[in-house]
Amino acid sequence: MTVKLGKVIRVNVRDAWPNEAIYFTPWLASPEGLELLQDALEMDLEVEATEQFIGPFKADIVAKRTDTPDEHWVLIENQLEKTDHRHLGQLLTYAAGLKAATIVWVAERFEEEHRAALDWLNSITSDEFEFYGLEIELWRIDASPPAPMFNVIAQPNEWSRDVKHSADAALSDFKQLQQRYWQGVRSLLLEKKSKVRPRKAHPQHWADYSLGRAGTWLTACVNSGKKTISVEFACRGPENKAWFDQLEAQKAVIEAELGHALSWRRLDGKKQCRIILFREETDPAAEADWPGQHAWMVEMLERFHSVFGPRARLLIGEASVEMAADIETVEAPEVD
Numbered sequence: 001m002t003v004k005l006g007k008v009i010r011v012n013v014r015d016a017w018p019n020e021a022i023y024f025t026p027w028l029a030s031p032e033g034l035e036l037l038q039d040a041l042e043m044d045l046e047v048e049a050t051e052q053f054i055g056p057f058k059a060d061i062v063a064k065r066t067d068t069p070d071e072h073w074v075l076i077e078n079q080l081e082k083t084d085h086r087h088l089g090q091l092l093t094y095a096a097g098l099k100a101a102t103i104v105w106v107a108e109r110f111e112e113e114h115r116a117a118l119d120w121l122n123s124i125t126s127d128e129f130e131f132y133g134l135e136i137e138l139w140r141i142d143a144s145p146p147a148p149m150f151n152v153i154a155q156p157n158e159w160s161r162d163v164k165h166s167a168d169a170a171l172s173d174f175k176q177l178q179q180r181y182w183q184g185v186r187s188l189l190l191e192k193k194s195k196v197r198p199r200k201a202h203p204q205h206w207a208d209y210s211l212g213r214a215g216t217w218l219t220a221c222v223n224s225g226k227k228t229i230s231v232e233f234a235c236r237g238p239e240n241k242a243w244f245d246q247l248e249a250q251k252a253v254i255e256a257e258l259g260h261a262l263s264w265r266r267l268d269g270k271k272q273c274r275i276i277l278f279r280e281e282t283d284p285a286a287e288a289d290w291p292g293q294h295a296w297m298v299e300m301l302e303r304f305h306s307v308f309g310p311r312a313r314l315l316i317g318e319a320s321v322e323m324a325a326d327i328e329t330v331e332a333p334e335v336d
Contacts, residue, residue: 011138011146013080013108020080025050025060028078028106033148037076040134040150041104043067044197044210045074055097057090065102067197067210068217073098078106080136083114095129102130110135110153118154130156175203181222181284182207184294189301196301209301215240216312218304220297222284229284229293231300232276233308241266243315244273250311257307277304
């Protein structure tokens with residue numbers, strides 16, 4: 001039996017969004033549009049504002065990354081037409097006013113010189129800046145409703161940046177061991193298609209994972225000296241103590257859902273609060289034991305994500321955060 005196949009037809013983007021400001025920008029900032037954008041960029045975002053003034057220009061969308069504890073701004077400029085020099089100038093203006101930012105340029109079609117400009121900016125700037133170029137397309141099958149799709153035209157070259165880092169500072173054997181450890185965790189998350197979004201492996205004793213709410217995240221840590229590994233919920237911000245107290249009021253229920261007793265650390269006088277699960281008598285330097293360690297860590301990350309993710313989104317009393325030129329850097333997790 002021959003299966004009947006449909007015909008894929010390209011649709012004019014103006015059919016769905018006749019006006020960029022009235023239709024396209026609100027759609028892109030909506031949950032539906034933001035989900036597609038996050039998948040294309042491989043990062044988690046939370047919209048802060050639309051039509052936000054940045055210097056003399058207005059950014060179409062201002063968002064904040066929620067897959068990093070740093071306050072890292074994402075500015076999105078869109079066009080339902082081919083790229084032009086005016087919008088490129090606006091992108092540079094945005095970058096000039098921020099210490100750390102991801103700049104996203106969405107257009108119907110990228111001119112070759114503008115794609116090359118984004119590649120050049122990614123090659124000369126530090127890791128604090130990332131420039132992305134995305135083309136928006138609409139497709140339908142026969143008479144189906146049109147479906148949007150993003151094509152990534154330009155993005156940071158992680159391989160080149162890694163090579164540059166290696167040239168700037170050779171990693172010690174211990175740092176290389178740490179990087180391999182987190183690469184193993186990342187590979188397992190990818191293999192399982194986990195709801196916990198994998199992060200790039202860095203040569204450090206911790207790795208952070210998004211919870212979908214700015215100011216909250218999960219952290220996995222290793223401590224070779226004390227022979228422990230751990231997974232924790234962390235929160236940071238002007239009201240982190242209030243958030244911690246709201247969660248501690250649910251301590252019995254949370255620990256029952258996780259199936260483990262936790263270490264609850266309010267850390268008065270510090271900028272972060274931490275709720276930690278330790279695995280004792282575990283040596284992260286013992287590579288032969290890594291499969292079991294990684295399996296435990298991924299399982300606990302997924303449990304923490306299920307238990308703390310919904311609760312993080314319900315935390316109340318979040319103070320508004322104004323965009324500033326100087327963005328404060330988060331403290332690294334303590335080595336317990």
